[in-house]
Amino acid sequence: MINKIVRSIAEALEGVRDGSVVLIGGFGSVGQPDALIEGLIEQGAKDLVCVLNNAGVGRVGVAKLMELGRVRKIVCSFPRSSDPVVFETLYREGKIELELVPQGTLAERIRAAGAGIPAFFTATAVGTPLAQGKEAREFNGRQYVMETALRGDVALIEGWEADRWGNLTYRGSGANFNPVMATAADLVVAQVQHIRELGELHPHMIGTPGVYVDRVVQVDRGAPWV
Template sequence: MINKFSQDIAEALADVPDAATVLLGGFGAVGQANLLIEGLLETGVSDLTIVANNAGYGKIGLARLLREGRVRKLICSYPRIVGSTIFEELYGAGKLELELVPQGTLAERMRAAGAGIPAFFTPTGAHTLLSEGKEIRDYNGLPHVLEQALHGDVALIEAWEADRWGNLTYRDAGRNFNPVCAMAAKLTVAQTQHVRELGELNPEHIVTPGIFVDRIVHIPCGDPVG
């Protein structure tokens, strides 16, 4: 019987290795799997490459992961947002590598990884600092830069509903980067607020099929986040 639910966060994250590339769903505070990120801290892993929309906020989740010195490199679109003081301190002190990627390109690089596409050309960022060292070609009279698919060792995502096969739904803006992160990782772990029986989810509402999900942890609504 297929049942992808783990007993707890520790079990779900037990084999995440050092130096892993970790894809984080979420847009700011919305749809980010903060309890899984906090659980990642408890495993003791370090030297991580984190891929996320932003650099975290306050002192929880990704920001805490940065503060504890577990992250070597950050790949993101918006490293400076309200409350991203920990990133600013670390980057200013030369303790953190940063790769800036336009938001649409970031999403497409992960989607490409999940779809088996090794690279693609996009006009975004061509002939700017973001395209330095990358191949550029002209298409229809416009310069396009070659971007590589972005694979993850692990993806930590948040869902609204899940069944034991790993089929997931999302609530409103909580969908954001979560589906493409799930597609692009070797190991995808989801925290879900609600558990549904097989057949209870409307197939038209399932955004992430269970084939992309390896483990699930039930985090009921109202549980504390760090």
Template structure:
């Protein structure tokens, strides 16, 4: 019997190794798997490469993971945003590597990884410092740059509902990067609001099929 629902956070984080590339869902705080990030902090993996939309805010969640010295490199679109104090401190001190990737390119690099496409050409970033040294080509008069797929060892994602097979639905803008990250990782761990009985999820509402999900943990929404 397939049952991807794990008993606790320790089981959800089991086997995440030092040096892993970890894809972290969310657009700012929306759709961000805060409980899973705290679980990763507790689990102890270090020397991580983190892929996320931004570099965290305040001193909680992703920022806390970085402040504890557990992140070697971050790949993101918006490293500086309101409250990104930890990133700025670490980067200025030379304690954190940074790779900036345009947001659409970041999403497509992970989508390509999930689809088995090793690389693709895009006009985004052509001729800028972000793409310096990368192969280029011209298509119908448009200069483009070659971008490689971006797979992950682990994806930490947030969804709305799941069943025991790992099929996932999302709530509005909480969808954002989460589906492509689930596809791009060897192991996707999903934090969900509710677990529904098998067969009750509307198939038309399932965005991430269970084949892309390894583990599911229910983290109920806070009251109020």
């Protein structure tokens, strides 16, 4: 019997090693796997490379992980928020690396990794500082730059519901980076609020087929903290 549901956050994060590339879903606080991020803080892995859209707010979650010195580098499109004090301080002091990636290029690099595509050409960033040093080519009279696939050792994502096969649904704008990140890591861990019986989720409603998912943990939590 296939059963990807684990009983605790600790079990969900077992085996995450130092130096891992960790894809972290969410856009702002919506669809952000807060319980798994807290679990990663407890779990202790360090020297991490975190791939995520935002660099945390205040001193909780990803910001706390960074403040504890556990993140070597972030790959990020928008490391700015109403309160990005931790990242900005570490960055200014040279204590964290930043690879700044346009948001669509970030999503597409992850998609490529999940789809077995090692690199692709895009018009995004042509002529800007973010294209410097990258291979450029012309197709049909337009300039493009080459971007490479971005794969994780681990992906931490949030869904709304799951079944024991690891099928996931999403809620509202909570899909964002989660479904694409689910395709592009060796170990994919999902936190969800609701566990359903196999067959209860309508096939059309499943945003991420369980084939992509390794572990599911149910967490009681309310709405995202906006």
